[in-house]
Amino acid sequence: MARITRKNARRGLAAIGALTVGAVALAGCAGGGSSDGGDGDTLKLWHYEGADSAMGKAWAEAIEIFEEETGATVEFEEKSFEQIQKTASQVLDTDAAPDLMEFNKGNATAGFLASTGLISDLGDAVEEYGWEDKLAPSLQTTAKYSEDGVMGGDTWYGIPNYGEFVGVYYNLDAFEEADLEIPTTYDEFVDVLDAFVAQGVTPLAEAGAEYPLGQLWYQLALTEGDRQFVNDYQLYENPVDWQGDEITYATETLQEYVDKGYIASDVSSVKAEDAGVSFINGTAPIFVSGSWWFGRFVAEATGFDWTMTAFPGTDLSLGSSGNLWVVPENAANKELAYEFIDITMRPEIQAIIGNNGGVPVAADSADITDEKSKLLIDTFNGILEADGLSFYPDWPAPGFYDVIVQELQGLVTGTQDAATTNENLGAQYEEGTEEYR
Template sequence: MAHHITPRTRMRLLTAASLVTAGALALAGCSGGSGQEAESGDSLTLWHFEGANSAMGIAWDQAIKTFEEETGATVTFEEKSFEQIRSTSSQVLNSDEAPDIMEYNKGNATAGLLASQGLLSDISSAVDEYGWADKLAPALQTTAKYSEDGVMGSGAWYGIPNYGEFVTVYYNKDMFAAAGLEIPTTYDEFVDVMDAFVAQGVTPLAEAGLEYPLGQLWYQLALSKADRQWVNDYQLYENPVDWQGEAVSYATDTVKEYVDKGYISPDVSGVKAEDAGVSFINGTAPIFVSGSWWYGRFVDEISDFDFGIFPFPDADLSLGSSGNLWVVPENAKNKELAYEFIDITMRPEIQALIGNNGGLPVAAEESDITDPKSLELIQAFNAVNEKDGLSFYPDWPTPTFYDTIVAQLQELVNGTKSPADVQKALGDEYDSYTSDFR
């Protein structure tokens, strides 16, 4: 007789498998003070995986200095790779080697899983004490709260983000000017711009079907025909998603149309994200629909032309979310110190450091941002948050959905599957995983 495996059990099996793969890789942690009350001489053990020269790395380094000056405690910082933390988290956090605070990936299959396993602290009381909720837009709060089943969006607070990310439209100002084109403010104008470039023999969109960009374009097209309830159904499992409905059908049909009309290269299924980004940097493609994580690199590497950004036309919803979370392990030895550190990272001066170094702070004062290019990005992000537009990412609903979306869209653009068949394949996996949560 076949046994029914619930989504939560599937997640645990996936985690167990990753731990076996990781083998005996152990993350050594230093023990903190003897209690939860902050006392001079205590030590805060902190893990994160941001590079020292990244916006977050720079800001958090200053936060560590401020924390040590104000508390008299010392910070034992251990830089871990993303993969180290991801693959060994359940094992380490279930031991006495857990750090006091660490950066962890947001989402149901990551922070939600650890929360459901009792490995992360419920920090709701600290959120109330420090007033962090007042600094976070509603969509940014979604990834910080998890139900008993580990589903984001409701329940207790298990983490705090202090930066964000979103997807926007990058454009080559010089190529637009040379073609006599202006920034499109409607979707029809966007299509006209792409038609104009095709007429000049230019493939307008930098795209990648071997990795995430094409799936994100597909989801953005769906969002342009969706509303917040559709996002809640898709991401939070509130109601079933109609995989042959207007939003999904429009997105799938339109991606196919983009290839057929020459808006996207016909060999897109073999293109990586890096290749797509470089084609924009090199001035080959005039438009790139992708994430804010490219912005700093474009500022550094684009020297032959000027670039700008504009929101995807006629869409109130955009891909994006909070950044990763500060979480406090249940076995942390100095939880109160961890809360003090989180609070420092939410201060205006630390938020400004994130913003002025190419990141997207969640609670910065725009007047504190001195770099004009950084301000352009932050204002665009704030505009999305002001209308509650952040709508997360297409692959979040299941642990294996990323690979499925990539594979199905490759079949779509290669012409080996019809849009309806692609949608059915996506819907079958989605429904098999999410039905138990409703």
Template sequence: MKHTRTLGVAASLAAAALVLSGCSAGDAGGDDNVLRLWHYEGADSAMGIAWDQAIKTFEEETGATVEFEEKSFEQIRSTASQVLNSDEAPDILEYNKGNATAGLLSSEGLLTPLDDVVDEYGWDDLLAPSLQTTAKYDENGVMGSGSWYGVPNYGEFVQVYYNKDAFAEAGVEVPATLAEFEDVMKTFADQGVTPLAESAAEYPLGQLWYQLALTKADRQFVNDYQLYENPVDWSGDEISFATETIKDWTDEGYISTDASGLKAEDAGVSFISGDAPIFYSGSWWYGRFQSEITDFEWGTFLFPEAELSPGSAGNMWVVPEKAKNKELAYQFIDITMRPEIQALLGNNGGVPVAADEADITDEKSKELIANFNALNDMDGISFYPDWPTPTFYDELNAGLQELVNGTKSPAEVQEQLGGQYEAGVEDIVG
């Protein structure tokens, strides 16, 4: 069968313009034998590789055609409400999980409830309870309860990447405690090396801040912060420790003040190039590091002394309420949950949620999946710091930029962030 791929920003923007103007992009959307699919994973990523095979399997088994349009994350994020509320909505798309994203769309009636389909296909049996949290949303769009509105088929989490060669040259070892971690960073700083590759303009520093809070937290703190079970104390031990530690690490030279203007790509490239020996970031970098790091040996470890870490089920397949071919969408989701597709994802640097471990043969991938399983076994998946409100991603980044710049003190940043967080939560739950 024909397998079409629409590539390039210009093509994607043109398609989006057609959708938003109400014009037809063709007759495919009304064809009962065509599945219109959008996602934003690169063709060489673990998900891109696995889903490309899933598309081929789907076409072979169903006789249907997949019309795949590659969108950027920002294209989907910024236009989702308009696109999914139009007659040109795709049949299935990858969408970000969390209250501010999938939760918001579910509360607006733009996503199809999937409870009966999940039960029919048995997807709930394949997903650990902590991974189901981000697939379910109540009437207010708050995750953790209510109906299924998406199905994740991969996991993700944040961990420490380190340059093994640089560690050996500096005479340091993988730290087992937070104090040892600080000793390692001090050793590099004393040698004139800024140890942490960081970005405050985008997500990396926010995730480190959250991780530091989690080292002092328990599951109830996570539930309060993410699920609004109780008010969050923005001057409490958890958040105060995180904010003050970021300030201390900047003052000690472990984090560069230049990070205030750097993006995630800048931080990742700093690690890839060997300029910074440590990078705390997500499993989504794993495959890229495998392919691009050729000048040194590298490895990973979970953040020292932390039983809770940022992470979640991955982004989800969602089916728009206005999708024309929902049954085809459900069949495609089921194929992506099969052991052979999950193994393909796992052997290419992804984190499968339903793979047979015996099918994972790549040694680097085994290390990645072992870290994820260890975190999952501790019930350590704690979601991400920006999830609670639609605007908190930008607000958190802005606050941490001021912290790194020294234009605001930790107490001032916490007061600012606390007010923004509380206002955003109030808008959601009333």
């Protein structure tokens, strides 16, 4: 039976109301089962990537290779993100559980399933297939959990085969027209913002009603932080000082961004889609956001030339592995699941991800033929080499996403100052992370 403690039960109840960038899944008891695979066997696979997405294309090819090499059949059930979220608690402890499924990384999601025994310890498969050698340390953090479901633990419960990060998108035509260069330091970045404002342009596409503003706030904290700050904030290694240098700088600087006109005065009501569209249509020349926009910009931001870099002036960037392959404890064909995971880690499958706007974790750069995609992947690899992936600001506690949005809205609308914002954020963080620390 699954290990369900009172602490884990409370975590599950708290997670129900969490509005995070990812989804939250609740779960019950789990059994076990496995098969050696072979002709006549079936791999039951769930994932929620669109057929035209980078991962969807790559995994479709992986299915063909898998069926040809193993003689087994893949029974793929098309699920939405929400369907997997809602059905996980109902099916993972039954014979209807899939053998392999895509699931969201993080404490309140994959971590919760790990802590309740609903997904399998993948340690033996990691060793057998050598996946550890293909995944940078910061990618491994989201794949490994403690017995209480906190990421960065000792046990492998998932395998990512793509990544994501937050960088800076620049409209090169707008920069040329303004006689400006792409910044390589943070001071140059601020100079560029000032130059655009002086020319009557609001430079940053931003959204205070959803995740982008909170991600910019955290990125500003990272410019003053180091890996220990990230580990304290995300992994609870030490108490976080909510009036300390990193967070105080981030909150005060974000307020300055609004006061100086770097961000529109109505940012608190703007949604992520609106911010992205303002970059696509050329209204805003700079957008600090994630690699998940990259493919869309390739397709839609065609009226001007653009590029993307890591945020200047720091080795630390928001980002993580992508979602995880997890194997339910009650899966009937675990060995087949491991074989399929391994195929998705092969260079030819990783190249499909990379050449279609995704961010592969184990691609051979020589296999990436699309120029813009190569730029994206090289930027990501540079962040990995610097051990720079620093996760996302709302990850430490279920529901903290809403808290960040609300408190930063109060900051940018002027209803509260930076110190009050930090105090409120800190109080909610401490309450939300108490059971993890």
